[in-house]
Amino acid sequence: MPNKRPRGPQPDWRPKRETLRVLAAVDVVLDRYRDHLPVSLRQLFYVLFSDGVLAKTERDYKRMCEYVGMARRSGRIGWEVIRDDTQIAVQAPQSFAGPADFWGTVKAAADEYRVDRQEGQPVRLELWCEAAGMVPQLARLGSGFGIACFSGGGFDGLAGKHDAARRAVAGGVRTRVLHLGDFDQSGEHLFSSLAEDVVAFAAAGGAEVKFERVAVTAEQVAAYGLPTAPPKPSDHRSFSGTATTQAEALPPDVLADVVRVAIEQHRNPTAHRAALAREETERREIQNQLRNWPGRE
Structure with missing residues (x-):
C-alpha cells in the first residue's frame, strides 16, 4: 500500500484553523529568539508550552512537529531557522568553478583569518551538549572566544572520548569541559561516564x-x-x-546567558584582547600580501 504521507515540497498546503493558531505562536517565538536561531524542535516545544500554547504531552509535541514540518515544506517557515536533532553532518571535497572562484575563496579566507583565541588562557575550554540540536547556538556562543562545541550524546562514544583526551594532551594546558545535559537519571550518568573516561584517557597522556x-x-x-x-x-x-527536566527546556536567551557567564568565569580578558589584536594585525598583513600575489586576476 503506497505511503500517503506528504513528500517533498508542499506549496499548495492549506493549514486548518488550529494549525494556523499554533503556527502563529511559532512565528512569535522565532521572532522573539531571532538572535539565537536556529532553535531545535524541542526548544520550540518547551517555549510554546511555557507560553500556554501547547500541553506538555507527547501528542502535542508530535502535533507541533507535524505542523512545523508542513510549514517548512510549504515555504511558510524557513529551513534555516529550525535545527533537526537527526540532521546528518556532511563533508564534501572542495572544488572550484575556475581560477576566479579559487581566488575569491582565498580572499574570503584571508578576510576571516583568525588566530587561536584561547592562546594565553589559564585553561582550554570546550563546550559539550547532550542534544545535537543545541550545537549551532552553542557553537555561535563559543566562536567569539575560539571555543569548539561538541555533541556528547550516548554512552557508547568511546572514540569521541578518546579524541577529547587527545585534544587535551595536544593543547598543552589544562582543559575544562563545560557540559550541558538533561537533569535526569540518563543525563547525570552520561555526564559521569563522559567525565570519568575522558579524565582517565587524558591522565594516561599526562594531561589534566x-x-x-x-x-x-x-x-x-x-x-x-x-x-x-x-x-x-x-x-x-x-x-x-x-523530578526531571530536559536541557532544551531552558529558553534560548537564558541558555545563552548561562553559557556566556560560565565561559567568562574562565577567561582572562587581557589575554583575550591580546589575541584579538594580534589577529587583526596578521589579517591585514595577509590581505596586503594577497593583493600583490603574482598571477592573481
Missing part, C-alpha cells in the same frame, strides 16, 4: 581535564520555573533530583 556541569541543574529548574516530569520508573539508576 575537568568537567563542569553548566546546565541543567536543580537550581536552574527552580530559578526559571522549568517544566518537569517524574523520573522514569523503569530506570533504577541513582538520581539527585525528584
Whole structure:
C-alpha cells in the first residue's frame, strides 16, 4: 500500500484553523529568539508550552512537529531557522568553478583569518551538549572566544572520548569541559561516564581535564520555573533530583546567558584582547600580501 504521507515540497498546503493558531505562536517565538536561531524542535516545544500554547504531552509535541514540518515544506517557515536533532553532518571535497572562484575563496579566507583565541588562557575550554540540536547556538556562543562545541550524546562514544583526551594532551594546558545535559537519571550518568573516561584517557597522556556541569541543574529548574516530569520508573539508576527536566527546556536567551557567564568565569580578558589584536594585525598583513600575489586576476 503506497505511503500517503506528504513528500517533498508542499506549496499548495492549506493549514486548518488550529494549525494556523499554533503556527502563529511559532512565528512569535522565532521572532522573539531571532538572535539565537536556529532553535531545535524541542526548544520550540518547551517555549510554546511555557507560553500556554501547547500541553506538555507527547501528542502535542508530535502535533507541533507535524505542523512545523508542513510549514517548512510549504515555504511558510524557513529551513534555516529550525535545527533537526537527526540532521546528518556532511563533508564534501572542495572544488572550484575556475581560477576566479579559487581566488575569491582565498580572499574570503584571508578576510576571516583568525588566530587561536584561547592562546594565553589559564585553561582550554570546550563546550559539550547532550542534544545535537543545541550545537549551532552553542557553537555561535563559543566562536567569539575560539571555543569548539561538541555533541556528547550516548554512552557508547568511546572514540569521541578518546579524541577529547587527545585534544587535551595536544593543547598543552589544562582543559575544562563545560557540559550541558538533561537533569535526569540518563543525563547525570552520561555526564559521569563522559567525565570519568575522558579524565582517565587524558591522565594516561599526562594531561589534566575537568568537567563542569553548566546546565541543567536543580537550581536552574527552580530559578526559571522549568517544566518537569517524574523520573522514569523503569530506570533504577541513582538520581539527585525528584523530578526531571530536559536541557532544551531552558529558553534560548537564558541558555545563552548561562553559557556566556560560565565561559567568562574562565577567561582572562587581557589575554583575550591580546589575541584579538594580534589577529587583526596578521589579517591585514595577509590581505596586503594577497593583493600583490603574482598571477592573481
